[in-house]
Amino acid sequence: MKTSSVRLLATLAFGLALAASPAVAQKKYDPGATDTEIKIGNINPYSGPASAYGTIGKTIGAYFKKVNAEGGINGRKINYITYDDGYSPPKAVEQARKLVESDEVLLIFQSLGTPSNTAIHRYMNQKKVPQLFVATGATVWGDPKNFPWTMGWQPNYQSEGRVLAKYVLDKKPNGKIGILYQNDDYSKDYMKGFKDGLAGKVQIVAELPYEVTDPTIDSQIVNLKASGADIFFNVTTPKFAAQAIRKAAEIGWKPMHLLNSVSASVGSVLKPAGFEASQGILTTSYIKDQTDPQWKNDPAMKEWIAFMDKYYPDGDKTSSFTVYGYTVAQTLVQVLKQAGDDLTRANVMKQAANLKNFEPGLLLPGIRINTSPTDFFPIKQMQMAQFKGESFELFGPIISGEISSGM
């Protein structure tokens, strides 16, 4: 598997090298790259019920503005074209095709959402256009053998589920687990990892879904308490996570509370839910939370604040999406820097699969980005944390996820 991918990339690179004329041997371009600019496409939901995520797309745009203002990448300015898909897969297909066929971008970066990315997955790989650092933690994006043009970024949900499962096995092997999950793809991945990690050794007494359209999840929490569970695996998005935390406290249910990292934000979940109700919540984490007071004097965080003030002043400084967008954009810039003057799509993928110990400042100390031609999971490490007082206290070692390509 390893050798075949390498060979594939090598052959591609070799073929392109042959095609290029000797006069421009130093500089090689695919559509979307020239001496002066690099065109990067993006798809985000700016309208519709999922428009909260649009913040990511806007933050990335702001970061590229900063990059351009500081001279660009190897002298080239980034031309960032971002379109709205309203979280609808058909629209995502349309926008991806517009980016590739009409705007002729070099690559599509951070297209958001599992459904939208699934819809364009095959198309991007047929067209051999990088679908880079997609904004979803599903495990399917790290499959270089079958989909060599697609790569994820954040720790995938399955590894996170496994890490939490391991913790349960260590600390409370005789507990009873109750799960609340959002009925969509993301939480199913979490639960798969979690259940694989438990290997049936701990009893799950209740698994209750909710829909994003549900106004409240009170009824589910009442049922979870009634099920006798003393471990609560909370696989929910921020609004529902906050509701769950508050409702559990309200009805006097005090289980060991495992919260998925998607919602582990002090400012946008735990504070609205109430600090008192949030004490002791466990989570895994890989990125610094700007609303957590412990990072107040962190130099990278100060840099981020300066960036927000200057380039995205109307952005929401409490939203975790702004930190996320900033860091993922830094990763892309690193890839493009490494690519140098060889801005072909093949080389972009090759460099994306060749990140070595890259450390964006806002990742937790000790967490590094590493990829290889057989490893399309840029962030694999995370650390456990527990909420105490008004911030998350990291504890234990930096853990590497166990999900690798081909699973």
Place this chain on the structure above:
Amino acid sequence: MTTRIEPLSVPIMALVGAVVVVLLPYWKQILLAIAVAIAIVLAFTLKNFILFQLTLALIYALAILGLNLLTGYNGQFSLGHSAFLAVGAYTAAIMMEHGGIDYYWTLPAAGVVCFVFGFLFGLPALRLEGIYLALATFALAIAMPQILKSTPLEYWTGGVQGIVLLKPEAPFGLKLSSDQWLWIFTVAVALVMYVCAYQLIKSRTGRAMIAIRDNSIAAKSMGINLSLYKALTFGVSAFYTGVAGALGAIVIAFVAPDSFTLVLAIGLFVGMVVGGAASIVGTLVGGLFLLFVPNIAETFSKGLSGAFYGIILILTIYAMPSGAAGLVRLTLLRLMTRLAAR
């Protein structure tokens, strides 16, 4: 009107007049031929991507036509046609994925499945009117994605992940790109269905449908079987929308619960009103509106794209309160009265 006529223009005008008189009875056929010719020319002049967009717009238009048969011609409100689109799309996708059936066979099957589904839904809905029916259908639109991803159906529907399909290539070794072929295929299907819709409206059945809309009590006293006609109209409407759903599944090559949300249901409704209720050709305008106006709104502002969409919508309704078709009708009417007044 004109008093001075150039000598030479007389025979030319006579000739043109003669041709017009001869061809006049066939104007529908001629219009169709022109439409086909334009579609074929477009297939070879436009970029693949634009063709893909037009194909989608045409598919939406077909779905809106289904809605219009129900709401525009029969007076039954529906805010839930995304559900029929979903049923059609999933029928096609499941047949292709699990049955290995060729894509073109899925269209009639999707239509029939939707017809039955629509007919059955139409039966209890008979007792509901206006706003109540609108809410019942709205409920259907909300329930559909949840049903599609529910555990009992997961094996067939792929649950939340949906089903990824293969995009068909042109048959018979034709040298066409997949987009060109699907455009021609969609145009052909749409043409047949538009002609059928036209014939249906002009038929006895169509007149009965309209009579029910205009005055159900009077229609009943004229001997029209209200419940049968209303449920049948529901079925036919679902048939049209279901075929559109199947086409959509084939062209997009992916179905998922997230593709058929409320936003789509509302979009179809808006498309129908903007195109013009009770207008067959107007649905084309509706399809184009549904596909392109969000793209236009987006160019104004990312953060406020929804607001711009809303503003465009309001201005559109101010400009043509009875839709594009209504505007055309009104303009023609004014023109005629003005000419007649001379």
Place this chain on the structure above:
Amino acid sequence: MELFLHQVLAGLATGGIYACMALAVVMIYQAIDSLNFAQGEMAMFSTFIAWQLLQWGLPYWAAFFLTIGISFVAGVVIERVVFKPVQNESVLSHVVIFIALFAIINSAAGFIWDFTIKSFPSPFGTRELFGQRLISAHDAGMIGITILMLVLLYLFFRYTRVGLAMRAAAANPESARLAGIRVGWMVALGWGMAAAVGAIAGMLIAPVVFLEPNMMLSILLYGFAGAVVGGLTSPLGAVIGGFSMGVIENLAGTFIPYVGRELKLTIALTLIVAVLTVKPSGLFGRTVETRV
């Protein structure tokens, strides 16, 4: 059995939210004889205004009443500016205008206040009521205010001149006009009142579900459902409908095996359609006679 009781109480608490919204829905139905799909968004926007006022340091009740006032005026203005030009057009174009308003308000709120959830204070506190943990003080307060609003609206529509005039204008605009009622302004007044009731609903709901631009999306639907099942012409029916929505949904999700927990909304909606086919104008609604 204990679980049953808990679910019923949790259902009543959630049902209080729906009842609040259903009441606002019935309000506007009385005024314009149609459903306003943008009503939830209007309520959400009002709640954001209240939140902003609180951020600026106003005391709770000042912000509360000021918001109601602002919402009332905004409702009247929206009717006069946006809705009046198409007043005489078909219902279809009315619905499209509502959809447009929905899009505009939702998008604007997201643009101004972002999408991060915000906690909104409750005037009753979120502590448990009388030491029991079944229903919180806020839930009880919300139910109380809903019932109070119901009584006030009943009195208003039954005994005041303006209330009677509004009903007349909605039920039969032609005759109302002949009787000297300014129908146009009655409609505007109806919008204003609906916006005000919506604002109260929003401010009561936000402490439970948290404040964010999409908070009303599904609540409005439940409000519609509650109003329809109770009867669009009956405020009392709407309130009862709203409560029963909450309870039925919880019980379906808890006690129907296999499909219940995933399809509780679907089951609740099916029930509504079933009710409607038996009683087309809702449980408490007036039957409208149709004539040729």
